[in-house]
Amino acid sequence: DIVMTQTPLSLSVTPGQPASISCRSSQSLLHSDGKTYLYWYLQRPGQSPHLLISEVSSRFSGVSDRFSGSGSGTDFTLTVSRVEAEDVGVYYCMQGIHLPLTFGGGTKVEIK
Amino acid sequence: EVQLLESGGGLVQPGGALRLSCAASGFTFSTNAMSWVRQAPGKGLEWVAAITGTGGSTYYAASVRGRFTISRDNSKNTVFLQMNSLRAEDTAIYFCAKAPLNTVTTGGFDFWGQGTLVTVSS
Numbered sequence: 377d378i379v380m381t382q383t384p385l386s387l388s389v390t391p392g393q394p395a396s397i398s399c400r401s402s403q404s405l406l407h408s409d410g411k412t413y414l415y416w417y418l419q420r421p422g423q424s425p426h427l428l429i430s431e432v433s434s435r436f437s438g439v440s441d442r443f444s445g446s447g448s449g450t451d452f453t454l455t456v457s458r459v460e461a462e463d464v465g466v467y468y469c470m471q472g473i474h475l476p477l478t479f480g481g482g483t484k485v486e487i488k
Numbered sequence: 489e490v491q492l493l494e495s496g497g498g499l500v501q502p503g504g505a506l507r508l509s510c511a512a513s514g515f516t517f518s519t520n521a522m523s524w525v526r527q528a529p530g531k532g533l534e535w536v537a538a539i540t541g542t543g544g545s546t547y548y549a550a551s552v553r554g555r556f557t558i559s560r561d562n563s564k565n566t567v568f569l570q571m572n573s574l575r576a577e578d579t580a581i582y583f584c585a586k587a588p589l590n591t592v593t594t595g596g597f598d599f600w601g602q603g604t605l606v607t608v609s610s
Contacts, residue, residue: 415596
C-alpha cells in the first residue's frame with residue numbers, strides 16, 4: 377500500500393498569514409498517462425470532507441484562489457496564501473493512483 | 489446540484505450485519521464510479537470499497553474484504569454497502585463518495601455525502 381505522510385500534524389495560523397502543509401507518498405504518484413494523482417480535501421468541524429485540489433494543482437470548482445497545490449513525484453504541498461476563519465479544519469491528502477486509495481493522517485489547522 | 493444522502497447506520501452487536509444506502513441525485517449516476525470511505529471516531533479517513541458505474545467491478549480494502557459487499561442499483565440511483573460479521577473496529581462514520589469519472593482510481597472524489605454513523609458494540 378502507498379503510505380501518505382503529512383506534516384505538520386497541526387498548525388495555528390494568524391488570520392491573513394500563509395500556511396503550508398506537506399504531503400509525502402511512499403511511491404511516485406506519476407501515472408503512465410503523464411498525470412499525477414494527488415488530491416487535497418478539507419474537512420471542516422462537524423462536516424464531511426470536500427475537494428479542494430485535484431491532480432496536484434487543479435482547484436476544484438468554487439474553491440478560493442487562496443488555495444494552491446504544488447509538487448511532483450512523491451512530494452507535495454498545499455499552500456493557503458492568506459488564512460481566513462473559514463479555513464479551519466483538518467486537511468487530508470490522498471493518492472489516487474493505486475488501490476487501496478490511501479489518505480494522509482491529516483493536518484489540523486486552527487486560527488490563533 | 490449533486491447530492492449524496494447516506495442512511496442505514498445505527499447500533500449493532502459484534503458479529504451482526506447492517507446495510508448502508510447512499511441515494512444520489514444531480515448527475516448521471518451510472519456514469520460514475522462510487523466509493524465508501526469511513527472515519528473512526530476522532531481518526532482519519534479510510535477508503536473501504538469502490539464500484540464501477542455499471543457495477544461490473546468491485547474493489548475492497550483488505551480490512552473489510554470477505555465481510556463487506558458494495559453494490560449499486562442504477563435504476564434507483566443508489567449505492568449500497570452490506571456489512572456482515574461486524575467488529576468493534578468497524579465503528580465509524582461511513583461516507584459515500586462520488587468519483588468524477590467511471591474510474592475507481594485516477595479520479596479522486598469530487599463529492600461526498602454527509603455520512604452515517606455505524607456503532608458496533610454489545
